[in-house]
Structure formats: structure tokens, C-alpha cells
Amino acid sequence: MKIADFKLEVFFNQYEFSAPHLLAQSDCESMTVRELLALEEGAAEKFQECWLGYTEVEGGLALRREIAGLYESLGPEDILVHVGAQEAIFADMNVVLEPGDHVICQFPTYQSLYEVARAIGCSLSRWELRQGEGGWQADVDELAGLIRPETRLIIVNSPNNPTGYELNAEERQVIVEIARKAGIAVFSDEVYKGLAYTGERLPWFADLYENAVSLGVMSKAYGLAGLRVGWVATRNRELYEKMARFKHYLTICGSAPSEFLATLALRHGPSLLARNLEIIQANLEESDRFFAQHAPLFQYNRPLAGPIAFHRVNAPVEDFCSDLRKAKGVLLLPGSVYDYPGNYFRMGYGRRDFRTCLGLLQEYLAERGLG
Ligand SMILES: Cc1ncc(COP(=O)(O)O)c(C=O)c1O
Known part of the structure; x- marks a missing residue:
């Protein structure tokens, strides 16, 4: 089988482990094996016995x-x-x-x-x-x-x-x-x-x-x-x-x-989901404030569920994302990896450092005279 490149995965392979601030991720905040095992009495010992x-x-x-x-x-x-x-x-x-x-x-x-x-x-x-x-x-x-x-x-x-x-x-x-x-x-x-x-x-x-x-x-x-x-x-x-x-x-x-x-x-499961939903809800509140402040520059598409959203910027999106990455180390995902026209970008809401990332985006906009 011949198959075309997976544009999103090619993009992440290039930047996910080098960009210091990930504002595009689709997964929620992870944890260590130790933290996971601590959820249950005796789990650490049982894990050592795993065949x-x-x-x-x-x-x-x-x-x-x-x-x-x-x-x-x-x-x-x-x-x-x-x-x-x-x-x-x-x-x-x-x-x-x-x-x-x-x-x-x-x-x-x-x-x-x-x-x-x-x-x-x-x-x-x-x-x-x-x-x-x-x-x-x-x-x-x-x-x-x-x-x-x-x-x-x-x-x-x-x-x-x-x-x-x-x-x-x-x-x-x-x-x-x-x-x-x-x-x-x-x-x-x-x-x-x-x-x-x-x-x-x-x-x-x-x-x-x-x-x-x-x-x-x-x-x-x-x-x-x-x-x-x-x-x-x-x-x-x-x-x-x-x-x-x-x-x-x-x-x-x-x-x-x-x-x-x-x-x-x-x-x-329910407690893991509740933890991640809490992170997302807090990030969405930050996001509501941020996009209200920058209304003319963006089309804000608040997600209905899950940890990601697809917003539009009133600027060429590839340049916007790559300039932001170079200037502030913040990774956004341009809509072109989805073959989607119209200057859209993906933003992730599942991580604890969302507020820091948004602060850097804010700084970037201010320095460029955009916000
Ligand atoms: C909609 C959708 N399906 C499937 C996958 C693949 O998931 P996994 O990385 O766990 O294989 C992803 C990953 O981003 C996804 O967004």
C-alpha cells in the first residue's frame, strides 16, 4: 500500500519535543507511573509481579x-x-x-x-x-x-x-x-x-x-x-x-x-476524567477572557466538548504559527496540516501550563502591535 504523509504527525514529529511550550496538544495532562500506581493500595507491588x-x-x-x-x-x-x-x-x-x-x-x-x-x-x-x-x-x-x-x-x-x-x-x-x-x-x-x-x-x-x-x-x-x-x-x-x-x-x-x-x-476512570475536565474548564475560562480581549484578530470557536478547539486568525496562519514558535517557543498547529483553508489553527486545553502559554501568546501579540 502506498499512503500519503500524515501531515499532522510529520508536524508534531518536527516540533513536539523541541518547542518548549505546547499550546496545540490534543491529549490531557499526563502523569507518572508512580502517580498512577498510587491510586490503589497494593498496585505498585502487583505491577512488579506483572508477567x-x-x-x-x-x-x-x-x-x-x-x-x-x-x-x-x-x-x-x-x-x-x-x-x-x-x-x-x-x-x-x-x-x-x-x-x-x-x-x-x-x-x-x-x-x-x-x-x-x-x-x-x-x-x-x-x-x-x-x-x-x-x-x-x-x-x-x-x-x-x-x-x-x-x-x-x-x-x-x-x-x-x-x-x-x-x-x-x-x-x-x-x-x-x-x-x-x-x-x-x-x-x-x-x-x-x-x-x-x-x-x-x-x-x-x-x-x-x-x-x-x-x-x-x-x-x-x-x-x-x-x-x-x-x-x-x-x-x-x-x-x-x-x-x-x-x-x-x-x-x-x-x-x-x-x-x-x-x-x-x-x-x-471517573476520578481521572474529573481531574482532566477540571483542567480544561479552568483553561476555557482563561481562553474566554483572552479571546474577548482580542476579538477583532480571531474568530473564537469555543469547543463543545473535549480538549481542543479550532479558531481562526485574521492573518496568514502558517506565518503566524511559525513566527510565534520562533519568538516565544509556543506551538500552535496550523489548519493546513488538516488540508483546511481559511487561516485556522488548533489550540489544546488539556494541559496545566495553558495559562503560561496564553501569557506568552499575549506578549507576542503586544510586541507585534496586534493586541
Ligand atoms: C481523532 C483521533 N483519532 C485517533 C488518534 C490516534 O490516537 P493514538 O495516538 O492514541 O493512537 C488521534 C490522535 O491524535 C486522534 O486525534
């Missing part, structure tokens, strides 16, 4: 039980653990799609969600999120209009990377009805789930639709990207079996220490 042999292809039962607990109608047998979410995207697309199939993908979004399909030889229609007065908007009627006889898969990502748009309960229901009526599968990337500002618990697509796959991960809402533990959840048995067999050609199975730590983290 370093191969693990089950599907993921250990204890881990799958914890993950299944996140869903209304799924059991551990419906969960297939992967190494990160990225592996699962690659596996699902390869198992589901054939050259010549048509896929519909929400846009903008994380590139692998449509690039793998394109590399397989599928044609692609974008279901566009649109800039509204007060933020991003989705139109499910437009989605219905994109369906063709050869449409095989609808791909959604909610909360969305990069816009922070969250499909509401009604929109989810309509998407499922459209897909069911046309006999089309849904791949729903829900890696930012768990960070709803209103406390509303929206259903996973795998709970709503028998022919849906929901993608989850420890990286984002839980802030544990270094574990590289992701999963798919689906009630479609045939697809599940095919994906498990496809994984034999990828990583075969996950890492035993990571599975142990992910299981522990999920036992304390």
Missing part, C-alpha cells in the same frame, strides 16, 4: 471488562484492544473496505480516518463541519445527500479533532437511521469521549447501532498516551473476528505492563 510474556490478541479479560463497563449494551467479548487508536483505524479500514468503495468522512478531522481509505482505493466525500456565527455546525441533511449506491462506510469523529464539535443525541440518532436504512456501516472515532462540559453522557455509536464500531483510547481524555492502549467496540461479530485476524499481521497483541496500567486507570 512479561505475550498477552491475548483480543486484550486481557480484566482490561476488556473495564472497557466494556463504559458501554450500555456491550460485554468484554465485544471489545478488541489495540496498540493506540491509530492501529485500530488502520485495521478497521483494511478489513471493511475494498478498492472502488465510497466512504463519507466528517471533515475536518484526523487524517488517518480518510487517508487509509484513500490508500485502499476508495473514493471519498467530505461531510463538512461549517463555521457558524458562534462556532462549528453540522448538517445531517447534507450527510444524507452524500450517500451513493457504492457507499460502504460513514466515518464520524465526535468530539471532533480539531473543532471540538460534539454530535448531539438527536444528530447521532439521525446518522444511525440514515446508515441503517442504506445498509452502511459506521466507524465512529470517539477517542475524546469522557470530557463533556455539561455532564451529559452521550451514547457511544456501538451502543446505538449494531453495524457500528466505536473507537476509544487511553491517550486523550485519560491523558495516558504513553500506554498506547486503544480499542474498538462493536456488536458486529464478523467484523470483530476479521479485525482480530488482521491484528495478527500488525502488533499481534498489546504490552503486558501497559494493559496492567490501563486496567488500573480505568478502575479509577
Whole structure:
């Protein structure tokens, strides 16, 4: 398979570990192994006893039980653990799609969600999120209009990377009805789930639709990207079996220490999510003040859920981001890595040093006579 460069990952590979101030990150504040083990009495001793042999292809039962607990109608047998979410995207697309199939993908979004399909030889229609007065908007009627006889898969990502748009309960229901009526599968990337500002618990697509796959991960809402533990959840048995067999050609199975730590983290999932949501809420308050002060320079798109937002600057965005990085060491992600025009940039809200980063951005604007 020939596949195009992953522009966002190429960008981060260049700057993520050299720029001193990260204001673009999509994951929440992480922690040390020591901090994670301290969540539970006796966990540190048990971790030392972790057996370093191969693990089950599907993921250990204890881990799958914890993950299944996140869903209304799924059991551990419906969960297939992967190494990160990225592996699962690659596996699902390869198992589901054939050259010549048509896929519909929400846009903008994380590139692998449509690039793998394109590399397989599928044609692609974008279901566009649109800039509204007060933020991003989705139109499910437009989605219905994109369906063709050869449409095989609808791909959604909610909360969305990069816009922070969250499909509401009604929109989810309509998407499922459209897909069911046309006999089309849904791949729903829900890696930012768990960070709803209103406390509303929206259903996973795998709970709503028998022919849906929901993608989850420890990286984002839980802030544990270094574990590289992701999963798919689906009630479609045939697809599940095919994906498990496809994984034999990828990583075969996950890492035993990571599975142990992910299981522990999920036992304390609500408190980890509450900690990260608190960080985001505090950062959003800072952000509201900042963008109110600089209203003419930016289109402020407050996210609906999750740790990222996609704002617009009234200036050439690539120059803006690279000048800011060089002058202040602050990393913002230009919308061009999403192939998205119009001077948008991604901002991350999940880190504790958000306020410091925003202060440096403020300084930069003042020095350039922009704010
Ligand atoms: C929407 C989306 N899906 C999948 C991934 C991949 O997650 P992971 O790095 O845990 O494999 C990311 C990472 O940024 C993402 O934003």
C-alpha cells in the first residue's frame, strides 16, 4: 500500500519535543507511573509481579471488562484492544473496505480516518463541519445527500479533532437511521469521549447501532498516551473476528505492563476524567477572557466538548504559527496540516501550563502591535 504523509504527525514529529511550550496538544495532562500506581493500595507491588510474556490478541479479560463497563449494551467479548487508536483505524479500514468503495468522512478531522481509505482505493466525500456565527455546525441533511449506491462506510469523529464539535443525541440518532436504512456501516472515532462540559453522557455509536464500531483510547481524555492502549467496540461479530485476524499481521497483541496500567486507570476512570475536565474548564475560562480581549484578530470557536478547539486568525496562519514558535517557543498547529483553508489553527486545553502559554501568546501579540 502506498499512503500519503500524515501531515499532522510529520508536524508534531518536527516540533513536539523541541518547542518548549505546547499550546496545540490534543491529549490531557499526563502523569507518572508512580502517580498512577498510587491510586490503589497494593498496585505498585502487583505491577512488579506483572508477567512479561505475550498477552491475548483480543486484550486481557480484566482490561476488556473495564472497557466494556463504559458501554450500555456491550460485554468484554465485544471489545478488541489495540496498540493506540491509530492501529485500530488502520485495521478497521483494511478489513471493511475494498478498492472502488465510497466512504463519507466528517471533515475536518484526523487524517488517518480518510487517508487509509484513500490508500485502499476508495473514493471519498467530505461531510463538512461549517463555521457558524458562534462556532462549528453540522448538517445531517447534507450527510444524507452524500450517500451513493457504492457507499460502504460513514466515518464520524465526535468530539471532533480539531473543532471540538460534539454530535448531539438527536444528530447521532439521525446518522444511525440514515446508515441503517442504506445498509452502511459506521466507524465512529470517539477517542475524546469522557470530557463533556455539561455532564451529559452521550451514547457511544456501538451502543446505538449494531453495524457500528466505536473507537476509544487511553491517550486523550485519560491523558495516558504513553500506554498506547486503544480499542474498538462493536456488536458486529464478523467484523470483530476479521479485525482480530488482521491484528495478527500488525502488533499481534498489546504490552503486558501497559494493559496492567490501563486496567488500573480505568478502575479509577471517573476520578481521572474529573481531574482532566477540571483542567480544561479552568483553561476555557482563561481562553474566554483572552479571546474577548482580542476579538477583532480571531474568530473564537469555543469547543463543545473535549480538549481542543479550532479558531481562526485574521492573518496568514502558517506565518503566524511559525513566527510565534520562533519568538516565544509556543506551538500552535496550523489548519493546513488538516488540508483546511481559511487561516485556522488548533489550540489544546488539556494541559496545566495553558495559562503560561496564553501569557506568552499575549506578549507576542503586544510586541507585534496586534493586541
Ligand atoms: C481523532 C483521533 N483519532 C485517533 C488518534 C490516534 O490516537 P493514538 O495516538 O492514541 O493512537 C488521534 C490522535 O491524535 C486522534 O486525534
